[in-house]
Amino acid sequence: MKEMKRIRKKDIEKFIYELKRRYEVIAPVEENGKVFFKILGENDDITLNYTNSCIPPKEFFIPEREQLFRFREINDNIAIYSNLSDICERERIIFGIRPCDVNALLILDNVAKDCFEDTYYFKRRDNTILIAIECTEPSDECFCSTFNTGPSLDKGADLILTDIGDSYLVNAKTKKGNKILNFKFFEDADEKDEKIADRRIRDAKNVEIKNIGGQIKPEILKHFSRRCLSCYSCTYICPTCYCFDVVDKFNIFDNSGERIRCWDSCMSPSFSRMAGNVNPRDDKHKRFINRINHKLIYMYERYKVFGCVGCGRCTINCPSGISMFAIIKYAQKQKRE
Incomplete structure (x- = not known):
């Protein structure tokens, strides 16, 4: 049996505080009744009581607008100044990303490396740790089960959290995830915790359509x-x-x-x-x-x-x-x- 950990919900705020000391942390924040991912400032409080964010965290990998490079004509020659080295200089964490959005990034990975590699995208991608939270209460509009992109998650994130009541069950999937488990807030989980997590995810399965492939008239x-x-x-x-x-x-x-x-x-x-x-x-x-x-x-x-x-x-x-x-x-x- 793989080793599982858990973290108590009452320790999440302190855990986030410690993460901010070492990383740039991006997490869901509620503003005017809606939830958005944003870079946490000193006084920002995260929210975990949500189904999904209004805008996907894709914007932190493919910005709405970004400068690729600058250029200047000097003595009939063109000098080009790339800003690639300035992108995502500090290692960062996206905390609370949902399984559907993790799977969306896996899809974008395929696109970004096809034909020509998007170095701007992968500079951000390689310098980002993903801490996902599985969905135990999908919204009425969710149908991730159709594409096997939720509510559970098997790969794509470094740490995967599952709500089991007063705690989150924690599963590390990568070396980066195991490094995060060295924080003092994690304790050993038991078989009972895993059974609760399995049941909550099973109960969260949303509407599903099978055999969706093929041409639509x-x-x-x-x-x-x-x-x-x-x-x-x-x-x-x-x-x-x-x-x-x-x-x-x-x-x-x-x-x-x-x-x-x-x-x-x-x-x-x-x-x-x-x-x-x-x-x-x-x-x-x-x-x-x-x-x-x-x-x-x-x-x-x-x-x-x-x-x-x-x-x-x-x-x-x-x-x-x-x-x-x-x-x-x-x-x-x-x-x-």
Whole structure:
């Protein structure tokens, strides 16, 4: 039997305080009734009474906007100054990340190393310790069981915590995780603790759809796309979306500039526009079909993993209430009929 530890909930605050002395700590904080991950300041209090954050912690690996490098013309030559060495200089911890978001990072790992390695992404990834908390109370919009991305977690995090009442059962998965277990707040767990954890995770299993692969008929997706307002919120809050644009900003007064990478959306009319104003996805129906197929077909064909983790954020944030779960369920119903 693998060695398990536990930490009492009353010691979490002191544990976080000790972590902040050695690491940059990112954790869930409640602001105006909503939960966000943020870098903890001296007076920030974390919250663990939540189902999931409004915005996934993906933003700490792929920032909404980041400078890739600066450049300057000097004597007819171009000097380039990279800021890669300045990224994530201090080792950091993301505390309280959910299983679906951990699995989303594993998906992004595949993308970031495909063809050309994204050194900016992996600089942050390699310097980050993940302490995950398994879900014992998923929200109504969660359907992670469909993709086997929750509520439990087997890999992807350095430490995995499971709520067992007045304590968390703790399972170290990596050397970094074992290093954290050297803190004084951890004590040996017993078989009873493990049984409680197993039962709570088993009871937390949410709605599940089986056999989700295969082409979804365009007319089915058009049925849902009619309600789409093209606000792009589904892509911006998705933990696995990675579309981006690159912009060069130039200062004509001192012949210098910078290259910026920023988030973009495949739901934007300009995303697929090419020279000559040619656009293969010139209406929202085509863009909607492409997005859903990318999540459920193209990603699986390329990486053998679906591009959705069932976190439910797109459903929660869509002003028209379009649900990925409903799309899959409706498509399967049409197949049977």
